[in-house]
Amino acid sequence: MRALRRLPVVPILTPCLVVLTLFGCKPSATDPASAGAEAPPVEVSTVTAAAATVPRTFDLPGRLASTRVAEVRAQVSGIIQERTFEEGSLVRKGDVLFRIDPAVFRAEADARAAALARAEASRVQALKQSERTETLLERQAASTAQHDIAVATLRQAEADVASAKAQLARARIDLDYATVRAPIAGRIGRALVTEGALVGQGEATKLALIQQIDPIFADFNAAAADPSALSDRAAGREESEVRLVQADGSPYPVAGRLLFTDVSVDPGTGQVSLRATFPNPQAALLPGTYVRVRVAHGVKADAVVVPAQAIQRSSAGEAQAYVVDDGKLALRPLRTGALTDDGWIVEEGLKVGETVVVEGFQKIQPGMAVDPVAWNGGRTASAAERP
Numbered sequence: 489m490r491a492l493r494r495l496p497v498v499p500i501l502t503p504c505l506v507v508l509t510l511f512g513c514k515p516s517a518t519d520p521a522s523a524g525a526e527a528p529p530v531e532v533s534t535v536t537a538a539a540a541t542v543p544r545t546f547d548l549p550g551r552l553a554s555t556r557v558a559e560v561r562a563q564v565s566g567i568i569q570e571r572t573f574e575e576g577s578l579v580r581k582g583d584v585l586f587r588i589d590p591a592v593f594r595a596e597a598d599a600r601a602a603a604l605a606r607a608e609a610s611r612v613q614a615l616k617q618s619e620r621t622e623t624l625l626e627r628q629a630a631s632t633a634q635h636d637i638a639v640a641t642l643r644q645a646e647a648d649v650a651s652a653k654a655q656l657a658r659a660r661i662d663l664d665y666a667t668v669r670a671p672i673a674g675r676i677g678r679a680l681v682t683e684g685a686l687v688g689q690g691e692a693t694k695l696a697l698i699q700q701i702d703p704i705f706a707d708f709n710a711a712a713a714d715p716s717a718l719s720d721r722a723a724g725r726e727e728s729e730v731r732l733v734q735a736d737g738s739p740y741p742v743a744g745r746l747l748f749t750d751v752s753v754d755p756g757t758g759q760v761s762l763r764a765t766f767p768n769p770q771a772a773l774l775p776g777t778y779v780r781v782r783v784a785h786g787v788k789a790d791a792v793v794v795p796a797q798a799i800q801r802s803s804a805g806e807a808q809a810y811v812v813d814d815g816k817l818a819l820r821p822l823r824t825g826a827l828t829d830d831g832w833i834v835e836e837g838l839k840v841g842e843t844v845v846v847e848g849f850q851k852i853q854p855g856m857a858v859d860p861v862a863w864n865g866g867r868t869a870s871a872a873e874r875p
Contacts, residue, residue, distance in 0.1 A: 529856075530851055532845045533845070534844060537794055537844055538840060539789075540792075542788055542793060543828065549709070549781075551777065551779065552707075552774065555765075559694055560671065562687035564588060564593065568681055569589050570587040575676070575677065575678045588668065590663055593659065596659045596662065599659075604653055611642070617641065672698055675771065680695055680697075681693065701771060702768045703765045704766055708761075730746055731743055732779055732780075733827075740773070750762070792839070795831045796831050797847065799824060811843065812860050813842075815858065820838070822836065847863060
């Protein structure tokens, strides 16, 4: 045992250390750093941010409103017998919408017609009596008092005839009101009553709502300092294109025009109300929808415009874009302006000449090495390039 303890340990451990050192220096196939060093740069489609001349616009929130609105109400009381329109359809002025039971009104009209006939007969009798009395007065066979009574009776009979005619006209109006017609042309909503319902009993029952939506209004507000530039356009002294951006972000294809600006400022918000009108032949725009109204007011020179595909959104909804700098990617926050036909206007965060990624976002992340390739899917247009 004493002899074994005196054996040198170093000669035995040295070969083991050499073997471990060789295996430890060999790179692992699964080492991420080694794999990253060997992987080629990712190919991405890019564009170069260039200066462009674009229209300067106001983007203002607003809401769509009908050009005309009419509440269809029952003007006489009775039982609804029939509904003659299809809910949600277009109706013309004068179209029959509902029919109320006309029996009572027809009987009333017949009674008023009979009263008029009786009044006419009384007037004829009073007229003959007046003529006879006048003849007797000329022959001095009747007194002046008798003639005056005959004349007064005739005038009373004529008044009775006029009253009977008015009552007959009123009865015929009520009979006509039993057929409910459309007061305006437009799109009618759902029926608010059904057949068999008693309407107009003590109040004018609301039966349906008709809205005229072609053209349609867009009501919006602007700061009190801004309408000075818009008032001339609303008055027609200066041409201005008005566009509509719908709630889902899609632009409305047809341009509109400004109608007017209000004459007073809201003291609570410091804003002025404006109204624009847009054609709506296909009823694609519906009243009550929130929209953005885009009003052009001049042009902006040397603006940085990038394709819409290049702008990404963070979880907080902030605009950002991938920028290539020395072959490396950087995710840069941006402040964007209006969305034009050529793309987004970048107010801050991007300079002219910088390279922006447009396609290939699924396989990239900040800090990666990339191989930028010119994007063939579109172009960043400037005013000089526009036709």
